[in-house]
Amino acid sequence: MNMSSANVSERAQQPPALAISTVIFALRPDSERTRPTLWLPLVRRTRQPFRDLWALPGGPLSATESLQDAAARNLQETTGLQPSYLEQLYAFGGLDRSPSQRVVSIVYWALVKPDEAALARETENVRWFRADRLDKLAFDHNLIVDYGLWRLRNKVEYGSIAYDLLGDRFTLAQVREVYEAVLGRTLDPANFRRHLRATPDIEATDEYLQGVRHRPPRLYRYTGAAAQRNNGPLSQSG
Amino acid sequence: MNMSSANVSERAQQPPALAISTVIFALRPDSERTRPTLWLPLVRRTRQPFRDLWALPGGPLSATESLQDAAARNLQETTGLQPSYLEQLYAFGGLDRSPSQRVVSIVYWALVKPDEAALARETENVRWFRADRLDKLAFDHNLIVDYGLWRLRNKVEYGSIAYDLLGDRFTLAQVREVYEAVLGRTLDPANFRRHLRATPDIEATDEYLQGVRHRPPRLYRYTGAAAQRNNGPLSQSG
DNA sequence: TACCTTCTAGTCATTCTGACTATAAGGCGG
DNA sequence: CCGCCTTATAGTCAGAATGACTAGAAGGTA
Numbered sequence: 159m160n161m162s163s164a165n166v167s168e169r170a171q172q173p174p175a176l177a178i179s180t181v182i183f184a185l186r187p188d189s190e191r192t193r194p195t196l197w198l199p200l201v202r203r204t205r206q207p208f209r210d211l212w213a214l215p216g217g218p219l220s221a222t223e224s225l226q227d228a229a230a231r232n233l234q235e236t237t238g239l240q241p242s243y244l245e246q247l248y249a250f251g252g253l254d255r256s257p258s259q260r261v262v263s264i265v266y267w268a269l270v271k272p273d274e275a276a277l278a279r280e281t282e283n284v285r286w287f288r289a290d291r292l293d294k295l296a297f298d299h300n301l302i303v304d305y306g307l308w309r310l311r312n313k314v315e316y317g318s319i320a321y322d323l324l325g326d327r328f329t330l331a332q333v334r335e336v337y338e339a340v341l342g343r344t345l346d347p348a349n350f351r352r353h354l355r356a357t358p359d360i361e362a363t364d365e366y367l368q369g370v371r372h373r374p375p376r377l378y379r380y381t382g383a384a385a386q387r388n389n390g391p392l393s394q395s396g
Numbered sequence: 397m398n399m400s401s402a403n404v405s406e407r408a409q410q411p412p413a414l415a416i417s418t419v420i421f422a423l424r425p426d427s428e429r430t431r432p433t434l435w436l437p438l439v440r441r442t443r444q445p446f447r448d449l450w451a452l453p454g455g456p457l458s459a460t461e462s463l464q465d466a467a468a469r470n471l472q473e474t475t476g477l478q479p480s481y482l483e484q485l486y487a488f489g490g491l492d493r494s495p496s497q498r499v500v501s502i503v504y505w506a507l508v509k510p511d512e513a514a515l516a517r518e519t520e521n522v523r524w525f526r527a528d529r530l531d532k533l534a535f536d537h538n539l540i541v542d543y544g545l546w547r548l549r550n551k552v553e554y555g556s557i558a559y560d561l562l563g564d565r566f567t568l569a570q571v572r573e574v575y576e577a578v579l580g581r582t583l584d585p586a587n588f589r590r591h592l593r594a595t596p597d598i599e600a601t602d603e604y605l606q607g608v609r610h611r612p613p614r615l616y617r618y619t620g621a622a623a624q625r626n627n628g629p630l631s632q633s634g
Numbered sequence: 635t636a637c638c639t640t641c642t643a644g645t646c647a648t649t650c651t652g653a654c655t656a657t658a659a660g661g662c663g664g
Numbered sequence: 665c666c667g668c669c670t671t672a673t674a675g676t677c678a679g680a681a682t683g684a685c686t687a688g689a690a691g692g693t694a
Binding site: 172173174176219221222223224225246248249250251252253260262264301302304305390391 | 410411412414457459460461462463484486487488489490491498500502539540542543629
Binding site: 329330331347348351352370371372373374375376 | 638639640641642643644
Protein backbone atom coordinates (compact mmCIF):
# COMPACT_ATOMS: atom_id res chain seq x y z
CA MET A 159 0.00 0.00 0.00
CA ASN A 160 1.64 3.13 -1.25
CA MET A 161 0.71 6.15 0.82
CA SER A 162 3.33 8.50 -0.50
CA SER A 163 0.87 10.52 -2.53
CA ALA A 164 -1.54 11.17 0.32
CA ASN A 165 -2.25 14.84 0.75
CA VAL A 166 -2.79 16.60 4.04
CA SER A 167 -6.50 16.05 4.39
CA GLU A 168 -6.27 12.40 3.43
CA ARG A 169 -3.51 12.03 5.94
CA ALA A 170 -5.62 13.30 8.79
CA GLN A 171 -8.14 10.56 8.04
CA GLN A 172 -5.73 7.65 8.20
CA PRO A 173 -4.92 6.11 11.56
CA PRO A 174 -1.23 6.43 12.44
CA ALA A 175 0.87 3.47 11.31
CA LEU A 176 2.71 1.48 13.97
CA ALA A 177 6.31 0.49 13.42
CA ILE A 178 9.06 -1.17 15.48
CA SER A 179 12.72 -0.17 15.23
CA THR A 180 15.87 -1.07 17.11
CA VAL A 181 19.08 0.67 18.05
CA ILE A 182 21.78 -2.00 18.33
CA PHE A 183 25.04 -1.25 20.08
CA ALA A 184 28.19 -3.34 20.03
CA LEU A 185 31.80 -2.78 20.97
CA ARG A 186 34.13 -3.06 17.99
CA PRO A 187 37.83 -2.60 17.47
CA ASP A 188 38.49 0.70 15.81
CA SER A 189 41.18 0.85 13.15
CA GLU A 190 41.85 4.48 13.95
CA ARG A 191 42.19 3.99 17.67
CA THR A 192 43.84 1.59 20.04
CA ARG A 193 40.70 1.17 22.11
CA PRO A 194 37.43 -0.37 20.97
CA THR A 195 34.51 2.00 20.36
CA LEU A 196 30.72 1.82 20.13
CA TRP A 197 29.22 0.84 16.78
CA LEU A 198 25.74 0.18 15.49
CA PRO A 199 24.37 -1.46 12.34
CA LEU A 200 22.19 0.55 9.97
CA VAL A 201 20.26 -0.39 6.85
CA ARG A 202 20.20 1.59 3.64
CA ARG A 203 16.77 2.68 2.52
CA THR A 204 15.90 1.42 -0.93
CA ARG A 205 12.61 3.32 -1.18
CA GLN A 206 11.26 6.77 -0.66
CA PRO A 207 11.11 8.60 1.62
CA PHE A 208 14.80 9.15 2.43
CA ARG A 209 15.89 6.74 -0.26
CA ASP A 210 19.63 5.89 -0.04
CA LEU A 211 19.95 7.32 3.44
CA TRP A 212 20.88 5.02 6.30
CA ALA A 213 18.24 4.14 8.88
CA LEU A 214 17.62 2.01 11.94
CA PRO A 215 16.51 -1.55 11.27
CA GLY A 216 12.75 -1.79 11.65
CA GLY A 217 9.46 -2.77 10.20
CA PRO A 218 5.75 -2.94 10.83
CA LEU A 219 4.32 -4.63 13.91
CA SER A 220 2.89 -8.00 13.02
CA ALA A 221 -0.49 -8.74 14.53
CA THR A 222 0.55 -11.83 16.46
CA GLU A 223 3.74 -10.67 18.15
CA SER A 224 4.43 -8.78 21.32
CA LEU A 225 6.38 -5.56 20.86
CA GLN A 226 9.57 -7.10 22.16
CA ASP A 227 9.21 -10.20 20.00
CA ALA A 228 8.67 -8.02 16.96
CA ALA A 229 11.84 -6.09 17.75
CA ALA A 230 13.86 -9.28 18.25
CA ARG A 231 12.60 -10.86 15.05
CA ASN A 232 13.16 -7.77 12.96
CA LEU A 233 16.65 -7.36 14.28
CA GLN A 234 17.40 -11.01 13.56
CA GLU A 235 16.07 -10.80 10.03
CA THR A 236 17.93 -7.70 8.97
CA THR A 237 21.25 -8.13 10.75
CA GLY A 238 21.36 -11.78 11.82
CA LEU A 239 22.12 -10.65 15.37
CA GLN A 240 20.83 -12.18 18.58
CA PRO A 241 21.26 -9.60 21.28
CA SER A 242 22.07 -10.43 24.88
CA TYR A 243 20.10 -7.43 26.03
CA LEU A 244 16.90 -5.96 24.60
CA GLU A 245 14.79 -3.27 26.18
CA GLN A 246 12.25 -0.73 25.09
CA LEU A 247 13.76 2.69 24.46
CA TYR A 248 10.91 5.07 23.68
CA ALA A 249 7.83 5.56 21.55
CA PHE A 250 8.29 8.29 18.95
CA GLY A 251 5.11 9.73 17.56
CA GLY A 252 5.67 13.27 16.36
CA LEU A 253 3.43 14.47 13.55
CA ASP A 254 6.14 15.03 10.97
CA ARG A 255 8.47 12.12 11.47
CA SER A 256 7.63 10.75 8.07
CA PRO A 257 6.74 12.97 5.12
CA SER A 258 3.97 10.73 3.86
CA GLN A 259 1.89 8.79 6.35
CA ARG A 260 2.05 9.47 10.06
CA VAL A 261 4.14 6.80 11.77
CA VAL A 262 4.39 5.99 15.47
CA SER A 263 7.59 4.05 16.11
CA ILE A 264 8.15 1.99 19.21
CA VAL A 265 11.91 1.76 19.42
CA TYR A 266 13.92 -0.88 21.25
CA TRP A 267 17.60 -0.87 22.03
CA ALA A 268 19.89 -3.87 22.13
CA LEU A 269 23.41 -4.83 23.17
CA VAL A 270 25.35 -7.61 21.49
CA LYS A 271 28.51 -9.35 22.62
CA PRO A 272 31.68 -9.09 20.54
CA ASP A 273 31.58 -12.65 19.20
CA GLU A 274 28.00 -12.11 18.01
CA ALA A 275 28.88 -8.76 16.50
CA ALA A 276 31.75 -10.31 14.58
CA LEU A 277 29.35 -12.81 12.99
CA ALA A 278 26.90 -10.15 11.85
CA ARG A 279 26.45 -10.13 8.13
CA GLU A 280 27.41 -6.96 6.37
CA THR A 281 25.94 -6.43 2.91
CA GLU A 282 25.51 -3.67 0.41
CA ASN A 283 22.58 -2.39 2.43
CA VAL A 284 23.61 -3.28 5.98
CA ARG A 285 26.69 -1.69 7.44
CA TRP A 286 28.19 -0.82 10.82
CA PHE A 287 28.88 2.78 11.83
CA ARG A 288 30.59 4.42 14.76
CA ALA A 289 27.80 5.58 17.06
CA ASP A 290 29.37 8.96 17.72
CA ARG A 291 30.12 9.82 14.09
CA LEU A 292 26.89 9.47 12.19
CA ASP A 293 25.93 11.46 9.15
CA LYS A 294 22.36 12.54 8.57
CA LEU A 295 20.13 9.50 8.88
CA ALA A 296 16.60 8.95 7.58
CA PHE A 297 13.62 10.29 9.52
CA ASP A 298 14.44 11.39 13.09
CA HIS A 299 16.85 8.53 13.57
CA ASN A 300 19.77 10.72 14.63
CA LEU A 301 17.68 11.88 17.55
CA ILE A 302 16.76 8.31 18.40
CA VAL A 303 20.36 7.11 18.36
CA ASP A 304 21.43 10.00 20.56
CA TYR A 305 18.71 9.15 23.04
CA GLY A 306 19.82 5.52 22.96
CA LEU A 307 23.37 6.62 23.76
CA TRP A 308 22.08 8.69 26.64
CA ARG A 309 20.17 5.73 28.05
CA LEU A 310 23.20 3.49 27.61
CA ARG A 311 25.37 5.94 29.53
CA ASN A 312 22.85 6.14 32.33
CA LYS A 313 22.47 2.40 32.60
CA VAL A 314 26.16 1.64 32.52
CA GLU A 315 26.88 3.94 35.44
CA TYR A 316 24.51 1.93 37.51
CA GLY A 317 24.25 -1.65 36.81
CA SER A 318 25.60 -4.73 35.27
CA ILE A 319 24.86 -3.83 31.68
CA ALA A 320 28.52 -3.58 30.67
CA TYR A 321 28.83 -7.37 30.65
CA ASP A 322 26.32 -7.60 27.80
CA LEU A 323 28.97 -5.94 25.66
CA LEU A 324 31.69 -8.42 26.68
CA GLY A 325 32.38 -12.11 26.23
CA ASP A 326 32.05 -14.56 29.10
CA ARG A 327 35.68 -14.17 30.19
CA PHE A 328 37.21 -10.72 30.39
CA THR A 329 39.92 -8.71 32.08
CA LEU A 330 39.10 -5.85 34.38
CA ALA A 331 40.77 -3.54 31.88
CA GLN A 332 38.25 -4.65 29.26
CA VAL A 333 35.41 -3.71 31.56
CA ARG A 334 37.08 -0.36 32.01
CA GLU A 335 37.30 0.03 28.24
CA VAL A 336 33.55 -0.50 27.99
CA TYR A 337 32.94 2.22 30.51
CA GLU A 338 35.39 4.52 28.79
CA ALA A 339 33.85 3.92 25.36
CA VAL A 340 30.34 4.51 26.66
CA LEU A 341 31.08 7.45 28.92
CA GLY A 342 33.59 9.04 26.58
CA ARG A 343 36.27 9.71 29.17
CA THR A 344 39.18 7.88 30.76
CA LEU A 345 39.00 6.33 34.19
CA ASP A 346 41.76 5.68 36.69
CA PRO A 347 42.75 2.00 36.33
CA ALA A 348 43.60 1.45 39.99
CA ASN A 349 40.45 3.05 41.34
CA PHE A 350 38.25 1.34 38.78
CA ARG A 351 39.76 -2.00 39.74
CA ARG A 352 39.11 -1.37 43.40
CA HIS A 353 35.53 -0.54 42.57
CA LEU A 354 34.97 -3.73 40.59
CA ARG A 355 36.61 -5.90 43.20
CA ALA A 356 34.15 -4.55 45.73
CA THR A 357 31.07 -5.39 43.65
CA PRO A 358 29.57 -8.87 43.83
CA ASP A 359 28.89 -11.01 40.78
CA ILE A 360 32.39 -10.59 39.39
CA GLU A 361 34.35 -13.72 40.01
CA ALA A 362 38.07 -14.17 39.47
CA THR A 363 39.07 -17.22 37.47
CA ASP A 364 42.51 -18.81 37.62
CA GLU A 365 43.12 -18.06 33.96
CA TYR A 366 45.22 -15.27 32.52
CA LEU A 367 45.04 -13.57 29.16
CA GLN A 368 48.06 -14.62 27.11
CA GLY A 369 49.80 -13.02 24.16
CA VAL A 370 49.96 -9.47 25.43
CA ARG A 371 53.24 -7.60 25.48
CA HIS A 372 53.16 -6.95 29.21
CA ARG A 373 52.19 -8.66 32.44
CA PRO A 374 49.27 -11.00 31.64
CA PRO A 375 46.02 -9.88 33.27
CA ARG A 376 43.74 -12.21 35.16
CA LEU A 377 40.45 -13.22 33.55
CA TYR A 378 37.14 -12.71 35.35
CA ARG A 379 33.64 -13.99 34.90
CA TYR A 380 30.27 -12.33 35.47
CA THR A 381 28.03 -14.45 37.66
CA GLY A 382 25.04 -12.15 38.07
CA ALA A 383 21.71 -13.44 36.87
CA ALA A 384 21.01 -11.68 33.59
CA ALA A 385 17.32 -12.51 33.93
CA GLN A 386 16.98 -10.52 37.13
CA ARG A 387 17.88 -7.25 35.56
CA ASN A 388 15.24 -4.63 35.06
CA ASN A 389 13.89 -4.76 31.55
CA GLY A 390 10.90 -2.53 32.03
CA PRO A 391 7.56 -3.92 33.19
CA LEU A 392 8.59 -7.51 32.45
CA SER A 393 7.24 -9.53 29.60
CA GLN A 394 3.64 -9.78 30.69
CA SER A 395 2.41 -6.83 28.72
CA GLY A 396 5.45 -5.27 27.17
CA MET B 397 -16.94 0.65 15.53
CA ASN B 398 -17.71 -2.23 17.81
CA MET B 399 -15.03 -4.88 17.67
CA SER B 400 -16.07 -6.78 20.75
CA SER B 401 -17.49 -9.65 18.74
CA ALA B 402 -14.38 -10.18 16.64
CA ASN B 403 -13.16 -13.75 16.76
CA VAL B 404 -9.55 -14.85 16.75
CA SER B 405 -9.02 -14.99 13.03
CA GLU B 406 -10.67 -11.65 12.43
CA ARG B 407 -8.53 -10.23 15.15
CA ALA B 408 -5.32 -11.27 13.49
CA GLN B 409 -6.35 -9.30 10.42
CA GLN B 410 -6.98 -6.01 12.15
CA PRO B 411 -4.09 -3.65 12.76
CA PRO B 412 -3.48 -3.04 16.46
CA ALA B 413 -5.34 -0.04 17.84
CA LEU B 414 -3.31 2.81 19.32
CA ALA B 415 -4.36 4.33 22.63
CA ILE B 416 -2.92 6.89 25.03
CA SER B 417 -3.25 6.61 28.80
CA THR B 418 -1.85 8.49 31.77
CA VAL B 419 -0.87 7.64 35.32
CA ILE B 420 -1.35 10.79 37.39
CA PHE B 421 0.24 11.09 40.81
CA ALA B 422 -0.49 13.70 43.45
CA LEU B 423 0.25 14.07 47.13
CA ARG B 424 -2.93 14.20 49.21
CA PRO B 425 -3.67 14.36 52.91
CA ASP B 426 -4.70 10.97 54.17
CA SER B 427 -7.51 10.80 56.71
CA GLU B 428 -6.06 7.63 58.16
CA ARG B 429 -2.55 8.92 58.54
CA THR B 430 -0.85 12.04 59.75
CA ARG B 431 1.37 12.27 56.67
CA PRO B 432 0.23 12.86 53.11
CA THR B 433 0.33 9.89 50.75
CA LEU B 434 0.38 9.27 47.01
CA TRP B 435 -2.94 9.22 45.19
CA LEU B 436 -4.04 8.90 41.61
CA PRO B 437 -7.33 9.55 39.79
CA LEU B 438 -9.07 6.70 37.99
CA VAL B 439 -12.14 6.58 35.78
CA ARG B 440 -14.90 4.01 35.99
CA ARG B 441 -15.49 2.05 32.82
CA THR B 442 -19.02 2.36 31.54
CA ARG B 443 -18.62 -0.13 28.73
CA GLN B 444 -17.33 -3.61 28.16
CA PRO B 445 -14.75 -4.94 28.51
CA PHE B 446 -14.15 -4.55 32.25
CA ARG B 447 -17.36 -2.57 32.71
CA ASP B 448 -17.61 -0.99 36.19
CA LEU B 449 -13.95 -1.58 36.95
CA TRP B 450 -11.69 1.40 37.47
CA ALA B 451 -9.11 2.27 34.83
CA LEU B 452 -6.47 4.82 33.92
CA PRO B 453 -7.73 7.86 32.03
CA GLY B 454 -7.07 7.43 28.37
CA GLY B 455 -8.41 7.41 24.87
CA PRO B 456 -7.51 6.98 21.26
CA LEU B 457 -4.72 8.95 19.62
CA SER B 458 -6.10 11.72 17.50
CA ALA B 459 -4.50 12.08 14.10
CA THR B 460 -3.31 15.64 14.53
CA GLU B 461 -1.69 15.51 17.96
CA SER B 462 1.72 14.48 19.16
CA LEU B 463 1.72 11.69 21.73
CA GLN B 464 2.43 14.08 24.57
CA ASP B 465 -0.26 16.53 23.47
CA ALA B 466 -2.76 13.71 23.28
CA ALA B 467 -1.89 12.64 26.82
CA ALA B 468 -2.18 16.19 28.13
CA ARG B 469 -5.52 16.80 26.44
CA ASN B 470 -7.00 13.53 27.54
CA LEU B 471 -5.94 14.08 31.11
CA GLN B 472 -7.40 17.56 31.03
CA GLU B 473 -10.70 16.39 29.63
CA THR B 474 -11.29 13.57 32.06
CA THR B 475 -9.92 15.01 35.28
CA GLY B 476 -9.56 18.74 34.67
CA LEU B 477 -5.95 18.55 35.78
CA GLN B 478 -3.00 20.41 34.35
CA PRO B 479 0.11 18.57 35.41
CA SER B 480 3.40 20.27 36.18
CA TYR B 481 5.27 17.24 34.95
CA LEU B 482 4.42 14.92 32.07
CA GLU B 483 6.67 12.25 30.65
CA GLN B 484 6.31 9.09 28.66
CA LEU B 485 6.23 5.99 30.83
CA TYR B 486 6.19 3.00 28.51
CA ALA B 487 4.47 1.47 25.51
CA PHE B 488 2.41 -1.59 26.42
CA GLY B 489 1.61 -3.88 23.55
CA GLY B 490 1.09 -7.42 24.79
CA LEU B 491 -1.25 -9.57 22.74
CA ASP B 492 -3.90 -10.13 25.39
CA ARG B 493 -4.17 -6.78 27.07
CA SER B 494 -7.70 -6.33 25.82
CA PRO B 495 -10.04 -9.26 25.28
CA SER B 496 -11.48 -7.90 22.06
CA GLN B 497 -9.25 -5.94 19.72
CA ARG B 498 -5.49 -5.80 20.21
CA VAL B 499 -4.54 -2.48 21.75
CA VAL B 500 -1.10 -0.88 21.98
CA SER B 501 -1.13 1.75 24.72
CA ILE B 502 1.45 4.46 24.97
CA VAL B 503 1.30 5.47 28.59
CA TYR B 504 2.40 8.79 30.08
CA TRP B 505 2.86 9.65 33.72
CA ALA B 506 2.18 13.00 35.33
CA LEU B 507 2.70 14.83 38.59
CA VAL B 508 0.35 17.53 39.84
CA LYS B 509 0.87 20.07 42.60
CA PRO B 510 -1.39 20.03 45.67
CA ASP B 511 -3.38 23.13 44.76
CA GLU B 512 -4.14 21.67 41.34
CA ALA B 513 -5.04 18.32 42.81
CA ALA B 514 -7.45 19.98 45.23
CA LEU B 515 -9.29 21.56 42.32
CA ALA B 516 -9.70 18.29 40.42
CA ARG B 517 -13.31 17.42 39.84
CA GLU B 518 -14.48 14.20 41.35
CA THR B 519 -17.62 12.68 39.91
CA GLU B 520 -19.49 9.42 39.97
CA ASN B 521 -17.05 8.05 37.44
CA VAL B 522 -13.84 9.85 38.40
CA ARG B 523 -12.35 9.24 41.82
CA TRP B 524 -8.99 9.37 43.59
CA PHE B 525 -7.38 6.27 45.07
CA ARG B 526 -4.34 5.64 47.19
CA ALA B 527 -1.63 4.47 44.82
CA ASP B 528 -0.47 1.67 47.08
CA ARG B 529 -3.91 0.24 47.85
CA LEU B 530 -5.56 -0.45 44.54
CA ASP B 531 -8.07 -3.19 43.90
CA LYS B 532 -8.12 -5.03 40.61
CA LEU B 533 -8.21 -2.50 37.79
CA ALA B 534 -9.31 -2.92 34.19
CA PHE B 535 -6.90 -4.41 31.65
CA ASP B 536 -3.27 -4.56 32.82
CA HIS B 537 -3.56 -1.24 34.60
CA ASN B 538 -2.35 -2.54 37.97
CA LEU B 539 0.92 -3.48 36.28
CA ILE B 540 1.13 -0.06 34.66
CA VAL B 541 0.57 1.80 37.93
CA ASP B 542 3.19 -0.33 39.67
CA TYR B 543 5.67 0.47 36.94
CA GLY B 544 4.79 4.15 37.26
CA LEU B 545 5.50 3.98 40.99
CA TRP B 546 8.81 2.32 40.28
CA ARG B 547 9.78 5.07 37.86
CA LEU B 548 8.68 7.73 40.31
CA ARG B 549 10.83 6.20 43.04
CA ASN B 550 13.83 6.07 40.74
CA LYS B 551 13.41 9.64 39.59
CA VAL B 552 12.88 11.09 43.03
CA GLU B 553 16.11 9.62 44.33
CA TYR B 554 17.95 11.51 41.68
CA GLY B 555 16.61 14.76 40.63
CA SER B 556 14.38 17.64 41.24
CA ILE B 557 11.11 15.92 40.57
CA ALA B 558 9.85 16.18 44.15
CA TYR B 559 9.10 19.86 43.65
CA ASP B 560 6.46 19.02 41.05
CA LEU B 561 4.45 17.53 43.89
CA LEU B 562 4.76 20.65 46.04
CA GLY B 563 3.57 24.25 45.93
CA ASP B 564 5.95 27.08 45.20
CA ARG B 565 6.82 27.65 48.88
CA PHE B 566 7.52 24.67 51.10
CA THR B 567 9.31 23.63 54.24
CA LEU B 568 12.18 21.19 54.16
CA ALA B 569 10.02 18.80 56.15
CA GLN B 570 7.47 18.84 53.34
CA VAL B 571 10.13 17.84 50.88
CA ARG B 572 11.04 15.04 53.22
CA GLU B 573 7.43 13.95 53.36
CA VAL B 574 7.38 13.69 49.58
CA TYR B 575 10.43 11.45 49.65
CA GLU B 576 8.97 9.38 52.46
CA ALA B 577 5.64 8.96 50.68
CA VAL B 578 7.31 7.98 47.44
CA LEU B 579 10.01 5.75 48.86
CA GLY B 580 7.81 4.25 51.53
CA ARG B 581 10.24 4.66 54.41
CA THR B 582 11.17 7.28 56.93
CA LEU B 583 14.27 9.42 56.57
CA ASP B 584 16.36 11.08 59.25
CA PRO B 585 15.22 14.72 59.43
CA ALA B 586 18.63 16.15 60.29
CA ASN B 587 20.53 14.24 57.62
CA PHE B 588 17.89 14.97 55.01
CA ARG B 589 18.08 18.65 55.85
CA ARG B 590 21.84 18.64 55.51
CA HIS B 591 21.49 16.98 52.12
CA LEU B 592 19.00 19.56 50.85
CA ARG B 593 21.02 22.49 52.11
CA ALA B 594 23.95 21.21 50.10
CA THR B 595 22.02 21.03 46.83
CA PRO B 596 21.68 24.10 44.64
CA ASP B 597 18.34 25.42 43.41
CA ILE B 598 16.77 25.41 46.84
CA GLU B 599 16.63 28.94 48.15
CA ALA B 600 15.70 29.98 51.66
CA THR B 601 13.08 32.72 51.89
CA ASP B 602 12.62 34.94 54.93
CA GLU B 603 9.14 33.61 55.51
CA TYR B 604 8.04 31.05 58.06
CA LEU B 605 5.10 28.71 58.09
CA GLN B 606 2.62 29.88 60.71
CA GLY B 607 -0.14 28.10 62.56
CA VAL B 608 1.71 24.97 63.53
CA ARG B 609 1.81 23.78 67.13
CA HIS B 610 5.59 23.89 67.37
CA ARG B 611 8.53 25.98 66.25
CA PRO B 612 7.61 27.53 62.87
CA PRO B 613 9.71 26.14 60.02
CA ARG B 614 11.32 28.31 57.40
CA LEU B 615 9.87 28.34 53.90
CA TYR B 616 12.01 27.57 50.86
CA ARG B 617 11.65 28.03 47.15
CA TYR B 618 12.78 25.89 44.23
CA THR B 619 14.72 27.91 41.68
CA GLY B 620 15.80 25.17 39.27
CA ALA B 621 14.65 25.53 35.70
CA ALA B 622 11.83 23.05 35.27
CA ALA B 623 12.23 23.20 31.52
CA GLN B 624 15.78 21.92 31.67
CA ARG B 625 14.84 18.62 33.22
CA ASN B 626 15.06 15.50 31.20
CA ASN B 627 11.71 14.60 29.72
CA GLY B 628 12.91 12.01 27.29
CA PRO B 629 13.99 12.95 23.79
CA LEU B 630 12.44 16.41 24.05
CA SER B 631 9.35 17.45 22.21
CA GLN B 632 10.69 17.23 18.68
CA SER B 633 9.48 13.76 17.95
CA GLY B 634 8.07 12.45 21.20
C1' DT C 635 70.26 -7.19 30.58
C1' DA C 636 67.93 -2.69 30.41
C1' DC C 637 63.69 -0.91 29.59
C1' DC C 638 59.01 -0.72 28.13
C1' DT C 639 54.22 -1.74 29.14
C1' DT C 640 50.23 -2.81 31.94
C1' DC C 641 48.75 -5.22 36.15
C1' DT C 642 48.04 -4.97 40.85
C1' DA C 643 48.24 -3.53 45.75
C1' DG C 644 48.39 0.03 48.75
C1' DT C 645 48.51 5.00 50.96
C1' DC C 646 46.44 9.34 52.07
C1' DA C 647 43.38 13.17 52.22
C1' DT C 648 38.82 14.52 51.22
C1' DT C 649 34.05 13.90 50.93
C1' DC C 650 29.81 11.48 51.85
C1' DT C 651 26.71 9.00 54.92
C1' DG C 652 24.17 7.32 58.93
C1' DA C 653 23.44 7.54 63.83
C1' DC C 654 23.12 10.41 67.30
C1' DT C 655 23.08 14.60 70.73
C1' DA C 656 21.67 19.08 71.95
C1' DT C 657 19.51 23.46 71.74
C1' DA C 658 15.78 26.62 69.73
C1' DA C 659 11.20 28.07 69.33
C1' DG C 660 6.84 27.77 69.13
C1' DG C 661 1.91 25.77 71.12
C1' DC C 662 -0.81 23.58 74.85
C1' DG C 663 -2.65 22.09 79.37
C1' DG C 664 -2.56 23.07 83.94
C1' DC D 665 2.86 31.90 84.15
C1' DC D 666 5.10 27.38 84.09
C1' DG D 667 6.35 22.84 82.73
C1' DC D 668 5.90 19.89 78.86
C1' DC D 669 4.93 18.65 74.27
C1' DT D 670 6.33 18.84 69.33
C1' DT D 671 9.21 19.85 65.45
C1' DA D 672 13.13 22.80 63.67
C1' DT D 673 17.81 23.30 63.34
C1' DA D 674 22.85 22.85 64.21
C1' DG D 675 26.52 20.06 65.26
C1' DT D 676 29.51 15.79 66.40
C1' DC D 677 31.62 11.45 65.32
C1' DA D 678 32.81 7.15 63.17
C1' DG D 679 32.83 4.54 59.10
C1' DA D 680 32.37 4.18 53.95
C1' DA D 681 33.33 5.81 49.53
C1' DT D 682 36.15 8.50 46.29
C1' DG D 683 40.01 10.67 43.73
C1' DA D 684 44.95 11.37 43.28
C1' DC D 685 48.90 9.19 43.68
C1' DT D 686 53.10 5.81 44.63
C1' DA D 687 55.35 1.54 43.97
C1' DG D 688 56.42 -3.09 43.09
C1' DA D 689 55.18 -7.28 39.95
C1' DA D 690 55.43 -9.62 35.70
C1' DG D 691 55.49 -10.18 31.37
C1' DG D 692 57.52 -8.73 26.39
C1' DT D 693 61.06 -6.37 23.48
C1' DA D 694 65.55 -4.21 21.94
